[in-house]
Amino acid sequence: MRGRASGGGGGAGADGPLPGRGPSGDRARHPHRRPHPLREPEGGGRRPHRQRRGRARSVRASHRRGRLRYRHHPRRHLRAGRVPGRRHRARGGGRPRRPLRPSRAAAAGGAGRAPPRHRPQHGAVDPVRCAVRHRCPRRWHGGAHGRRARPAHGGRHRRAERADRSLLPQRRAPRAVAHPVRAASRVREEPGVSPPYRYDVTRSAASLHDEFGGLAPGTQTATTVSVAGRVMLRRVQGKLAFATLQDGTGRVQLFAPAAGTPRFDDFCDLSIGDWVGVTGEVITTRRGELSVKVTDWVVLAATRRSFPDKWHGIADVDTRYRQRYVDLWASDDARSTALARSRVLALTRRWLDERGFVEVETPVFHPIPGGATARPFTTHHDALDLDLYLRIAPELYLKRLVVGGMERVYEIARVFRNEGLSTRHNPEFTMLELYQAYADYTDMMAVVEELVVHLATTLCGTTRLTYDGRPLDLEPPWPRATMVELIEQHAGVRVDLSSPVDELRRICEDRGVHVEAGWGPGKLVLELYEKTTEAQLWGPVFVCDYPQEVSPLARDHREVPGMVERFEVIAAGRELANAFSELTDPDEQRRRFEDQAALRGGGDEEAMAVDADYLRALEYGLPPTGGLGLGIDRLVMLLTGTTAIRDVILFPTLRPEQGE
């Protein structure tokens, strides 16, 4: 029952600077993105408009940006005066559903594309028909003056607004195949010549910015370096070409004059997304941009598929999840969240290791699913002809290890629960479970509090986070309250496990809480808490003392009858951790299992089954033990400010792709 927590969010973070966050590495970051403490300060962003993350951001906002940008564009008057050309399809008249493509027309022996039936000259069309602006005399351009000058008036404006709303990323309709194979790439590997097997990289983008940041414009360093990465932007200007190279740490500009760049024409033909290795001198351009002046280069891998729109990135969230390998390039958030997760895991391990906890691995295949109440996935071992379950929690195995004398153990365990998907639930997620002998649940409170604060201060630099627009201060000590107290506070009723069941049932029903026959007082109280109180908590807060009836693995409360020594941590309105003083008495554990088995027999698919071997282990003696489960996914969400669990799981569970 522990560690149901899982979560999703999005951010960035690191203990210490993330790679590529040097003074110039920040350039590519966008100033309008949601501020979050985990993200690095904006100070280095010299020209932060550079690239847009394909993240959850309204298209309207990008339109705004576009307008702002081009209002000050030096050549705006040229752009504004330019009326986009109109496209005409070959069409003989009428309205063919299937327009002839040139190839088909030729194949059909036709005369090829028919001349346009009516080719309006700009300005030749009744200017009154265009309500947008005088500049555009046409009516049927669709109002698509582009994001640079979206008209903002009249009905057209209203429609545009409506359309904008429909474009919010969450509501966009994804397409299964976003980036089809290109018909032909520009730079192919030379026929018969395969890319090199290795490439000597001497600097990363971030290290270049660290080492050479702040040079005056026009500096030549006489330092030759080799960098490698993906071409993300390309600016060819006749006899001079620029490219933006991105590697795992950040971005650096490539400067390629025709004189001095081998195979200059091929360099200009590099596609966005091609991997290249480049050797050259570190310089700054006249504008002061740190660059590598190309003296040699090689294609390491040519991309055969188009990269996402360099400005919008991937707006289609489904594509981002399905094609994370593209998302990681196109979206800074995707990268930084992945890195943040990695750091959470590394820091957690280090923190636990320093405190004498031993990391272990326990089976994923369980003959008897246990340790939580959840519906498991089933599988089958052919040789043993044995039905097995993917674990829903590692708990019972970890406590076996405590019986075996491993006094402090933990596992960062992928667990699997056969449940629906949501922004907070993925069928497989990661849970930290740890067990400490000679400790009780108050010790676990100290552990979770210290660990989370440690992670927050290391990764975010503060305990004062903002999540989903609301402040969340993790500064210890976190408040503690019993479930009964919280119910009284939020539902306005004092409940008591010793009350008659009918009375508790009536209390629930009075508050619109659905109840089922057969529920005992403990289940009723828990249900009352979950439906009336939990959603109102923001936290962090320790919710203490759960009914024994719903906690089959926790030890009876030393003072309150009917309760167990168990707490959950609510942070940002979500359950983050679950812990208790472990039940050590084998006889009591057997009774609890049998109660669960009865529920199971009654049709409760999530109730626990009797695990005879676990009981046998307890019979050998489990010392007093405190146990804690903590949802890593939800913790990462919290620390990165992301609100969808799919954003913190690199490859979330998705319906299989259709087609292609």
Added chain:
RNA sequence: GCGCCUCUAGCUCAACGGCAGAGCAACGGACUCUUAAUCCGCAGGUUCUGGGUUCGAAUCCCAGGGGGCGCACCA
């Protein structure tokens, strides 16, 4: 599983029931300090699919498919 929303060029998006378009990408050309480079040009469509209404459907209706959100399930 239920409800709501959505699907237009490779991408991001326009288009009162009346000629399906733009920007970016791609392709051809110009350009030696760009940085979402710019400029000129050329291409690019089974408007998710199938029915229906209509003189006429991307647009309205029905069904199916994909996707999103919410609920339910679920710690």
